Amino acid sequence: MPWLGRPWRVRGRAGSRCRELLRPPRALPWAPCPPSSARITDGVYRPLPQQTYPAGRVADALSALRHSRHLGKAVLTFPDTEPIVVTRPDDGPGLQPAATYVISGGLSGLGAATARHLASRGARSLALIGRRGAASPEAVLLLDELREQGVDVTAYAADITDGAAVAAVFDQAERKGRPVRGVVHAAMQLDDAPLDELDTSRVRDVLAPKVRGAEVLDELSRHSALDFFVVYSSVTALIGNMHQAPYAGANLHLESLMRARREQGLPGLALGWGGISDTGYVARTLLDDTIARSGIGLISPRTAMAALDRHLGRESEAAVVIGVMEWERLASILPSLTRPRFSTRLRRIAGAPAPEASADLRHRLTAADDDAARHALIAEALREMTAATLHTTPDRVNCSAGLADLGLDSLMAAELKVHLQQTFGCELGLMEFMAAGNLSGVAERIDRALRR
Ligand SMILES: NC(=O)c1ccc[n+]([C@@H]2O[C@H](COP(=O)([O-])OP(=O)(O)OC[C@H]3O[C@@H](n4cnc5c(N)ncnc54)[C@H](OP(=O)(O)O)[C@@H]3O)[C@@H](O)[C@H]2O)c1
Structure with a gap:
């Protein structure tokens, strides 16, 4: 060398x-x-500073890591004195080799992962439905893989909202002597946009596969002795999401349908996923990083499938949310989480002003001598909030620099917007915020909004 x-x-x-x-x-x-x-x-x-946890409290150790409450290393110890409680993973549902399992949206993403999972658990006949059928980009590999394992799998090119087309799927399963015994409804279509940009047809396109699709599957399977009827929902049904109102609404409908089925003595389970890594919409559109930064941790399809087993294998609520949520972080972006119904779950949002500080600021604004003094007060408060969001000190925040030059991306801007709302009690749209150009511009807009 x-x-x-x-x-x-x-x-x-x-x-x-x-x-x-x-x-x-x-x-x-x-x-x-x-x-x-x-x-x-x-x-x-x-040695680096460390916090030790007995192995039985591994969940606490992971939680400390996740919330950055640790200093240095988190170390697991195996003391002889403390027994380690191990929960045996559930065996999941017993799948019948003589039955067919229907998966809408089963030719891509999480639906395809579900097909693979059910096959690994003993399913021998699968009916996978998607509008593109076998022409879906992921289908060739999936179908080959399943057939190699001896699974009788059919890819149906059908719209899940088309009752007749889906009835044909159920009929074919009967004719084969492998009636449908389980349904997983994973089909979805997204069209993210602010509400005022949506029209009826765009809203309908998002609602239809989830809402009408679930109703079709519900109606057609009423006479089948189903072991399970699962719909894939999303955490957005619980907390909403920016630009996803129709999607959140559709998922909420799925959850109420599952509750109604339970009340009628039928199986029904809505799994509200947080974020899924490696496959599906989030991975395909490279949104992994944005989603994770918003406070929704991604779980692998394998973890998701273990959760599916767990909830099918035991008495579970009709609708559950599965994911790794950083609630405080999410709340700094989603105003809905600042509502009283979430208050018991959330501590005060990091970086958000304490209620007393907001009240004091508003009092000083009312008492300000003139416009210049008012404006200076707003600008100073804004500079401090921006510094907290950027994890820096106020003296490093230049109110005349462009918002992007300050390092504020759209997620941070959304976070700041929520803080502004809590501090000044006035709503500034995200577009209006970004259009202001710099913090001085934002301060002017806040001043105008406060005078209205
Ligand atoms: N990925 C995530 O991080 C995540 C997070 C939360 C919840 N979820 C839920 O998990 C499910 C799967 O998500 P994903 O990301 O895996 O989705 P994906 O990869 O985009 O797959 C959606 C599937 O639905 C099918 N589909 C759409 N409209 C249909 C229709 N009218 N009739 C029949 N099939 C239709 C699509 O196939 P065609 O286009 O060929 O029809 C596609 O195969 C969804 O219900 C979603 O709400 C996913």
């Missing part, structure tokens, strides 16, 4: 873990450092 100059030497017994690579001796103007093992025993290198 010519770039290293003279060859390196190895010190210590061969096979010993203490062998060290030694730089060849050179005429150095300073004393060579002692070997690293000596620096450990000398106390030059000290």
Whole structure:
């Protein structure tokens, strides 16, 4: 290795873990450092700070890591004195080889992952429905894989809202002597936009596959002795989401349909996923990072399928949310989470002003001598909030710099917007916020809104 100059030497017994690579001796103007093992025993290198948790409290350790409540390392210990409680994973539903399982949206994303999962659990006949059928981009690989495992799988090119087309799927299963015994409704279509940009047809396109599709499956399966009827919903049914009103509404409908089925003694389970990694819409559109930063952690399809098993395998609520949510972080972006019904679950939002501070600021604004004083008060409060959002100090926030130049992206702007609403009690649309250009512009808009 010519770039290293003279060859390196190895010190210590061969096979010993203490062998060290030694730089060849050179005429150095300073004393060579002692070997690293000596620096450990000398106390030059000290262990990082650590918090220890007995293995039985691994969940607490992970929670501390997730919420950055730890300093240094979280260390698990295995004390003899404390028993470790292990929960046996559920075996999930017993799948019948002589039955067919129908999956809408089963030719891509989480629906396809579900098809693979059901096959791995013993399903031998699958009916996968999507408008593109076998022409879906993921279908070729999926179908090959399932057939190699001996699964009788059919890809149906059908719209899940088309009752006659879906009835044909159920009929074919009967004719094969493998009647439908389980349904997973995963079909969805998204069209994200602010409400005022949507029209009837755009809203209908999002609602139809979820709402009408679930109704079609519900009606057609009423006479089948189903072991399960699962719909894939989303955490948005619980908390809403910017630009996803029709999607959130559709998922909410799915959940109420599952409750109604339960009340009638029929199986019904709505799984409200948070975010799924590696497959499906979020992974395909490269939104992983944005979703994770908004406070919705992504879980792998494998974890999702383990949750499916768990909830099918035991008495569960008709609608459950499954995901890793950082509620405080989410609340800093979604105003809906600041509503009283979530108050018991959420501490005060990080970076948000304390209620007393907001009241004091509003009082000072009312008492301000003139427009210039008012404006200065607003600008200063805004500078402090922006600094908190950017995790910096107010003196480093330039009110004349462009919002993008400050490092504010749209998620941060949404967070700041919620804080503004809580501080000044006035609503500033996200577009209006971004259009202001810089913080001085935002301050002017707040001032105008307060005077209205
Ligand atoms: N991925 C996530 O992070 C996430 C998070 C929360 C909830 N979920 C839920 O999980 C489910 C699957 O999500 P995904 O991300 O895996 O979705 P995806 O990959 O986009 O798959 C959606 C599937 O639905 C089918 N579909 C759409 N409209 C249809 C219609 N009218 N009739 C029949 N099939 C239709 C699509 O196929 P065609 O286009 O060929 O019809 C496609 O195969 C959805 O219900 C979603 O709400 C997912």
